[in-house]
Amino acid sequence: MNKVIAIANQKGGVGKTTTAVNIAASLAATKRRTLLVDLDPQGNATTATGVDNLNSKTLYSHYFEKTPINKCIQKTKDNYDVIPGSEELIALEVSIRSDGNQAFLSKSLKDLESNYDYTIIDTPPTLNQLTIEGLLCASGTLIPLQCEYYSLEGVTGLMNTINTLSNKNMTTNRVLGIVRTMVDMRNNLAKEVSEELERHFPSLVFNTLIPRNIKLAEAPSHGISGIQYMPNSYGAKAYLALAGELIRRVEHV
Ligand SMILES: Nc1ncnc2c1ncn2[C@@H]1O[C@H](COP(=O)(O)OP(=O)(O)O)[C@@H](O)[C@H]1O
Numbered sequence: 514m515n516k517v518i519a520i521a522n523q524k525g526g527v528g529k530t531t532t533a534v535n536i537a538a539s540l541a542a543t544k545r546r547t548l549l550v551d552l553d554p555q556g557n558a559t560t561a562t563g564v565d566n567l568n569s570k571t572l573y574s575h576y577f578e579k580t581p582i583n584k585c586i587q588k589t590k591d592n593y594d595v596i597p598g599s600e601e602l603i604a605l606e607v608s609i610r611s612d613g614n615q616a617f618l619s620k621s622l623k624d625l626e627s628n629y630d631y632t633i634i635d636t637p638p639t640l641n642q643l644t645i646e647g648l649l650c651a652s653g654t655l656i657p658l659q660c661e662y663y664s665l666e667g668v669t670g671l672m673n674t675i676n677t678l679s680n681k682n683m684t685t686n687r688v689l690g691i692v693r694t695m696v697d698m699r700n701n702l703a704k705e706v707s708e709e710l711e712r713h714f715p716s717l718v719f720n721t722l723i724p725r726n727i728k729l730a731e732a733p734s735h736g737i738s739g740i741q742y743m744p745n746s747y748g749a750k751a752y753l754a755l756a757g758e759l760i761r762r763v764e765h766v
């Protein structure tokens with residue numbers, strides 16, 4: 514069965530896209546059939562996969578021009594598939610709301626259910642309708658978090674939103690875990706926040722820490738994941754380990 518996982522945090526620059534792309538690549542490396550959906554109009558995940566976001570069919574074409582969803586899918590050099598995102602998604606966001614078409618994406622992804630083991634959804638840095646669409650499709654959400662002073666602000670809001678949606682039986686989504694990103698343990702504040710997270714959310718925080726690693730930041734300009742760009746880098750190894758933890762949580766293996 515396809516496991517749909519949203520990567521969300523309404524704060525920008527916390528490592529959502531980097532996590533989405535490298536988790537997708539890590540899952541593909543374990544031969545799991547993986548689809549990445551770029552729900553951010555900034556299209557950073559799309560760029561990172563090397564797919565041309567100017568000449569690609571996005572969910573916009575699917576919604577407005579009735580392009581079948583499978584015609585929006587492209588292959589990446591990391592052996593996972595991607596549904597690209599671009600600025601067109603801004604218009605999609607507005608229309609889903611004004612048309613009262615909530616959960617449009619859940620219905621569309623249902624048609625692809627048997628084609629994939631995992632669908633990873635990268636969401637924009639706001640709690641707008643596109644993010645809600647992602648949260649409604651997902652059976653689990655990963656929250657990337659930078660260990661900084663204000664990092665927890667907003668996360669409670671996101672958790673409340675997920676709980677509200679599932680209390681209304683609109684989704685079975687639950688928070689799968691918190692991922693500590695861009696970690697630099699030489700920084701005392703990062704260490705303190707990291708330890709506080711472990712105390713506050715002992716069952717939610719993933720053991721794997723994603724280090725600040727320049728290779729992860731360089732990889733997108735080559736249109737490949739960090740896993741493929743520099744497999745032996747600390748960043749790549751951390752994402753592979755994180756994917757292992759995720760698989761154990763999701764598949765109970
Ligand atoms: N672990 C990391 N080490 C170094 N740079 C990182 C790491 N994670 C993300 N970055 C860089 O930080 C910036 C923000 O990350 P990104 O994944 O785009 O965040 P978001 O999607 O939450 O806005 C990007 O330039 C990205 O390349």
Ligand SMILES: [Mg+2]
Nearest residue numbers: 529530553557
């Ligand atoms: Mg992003």
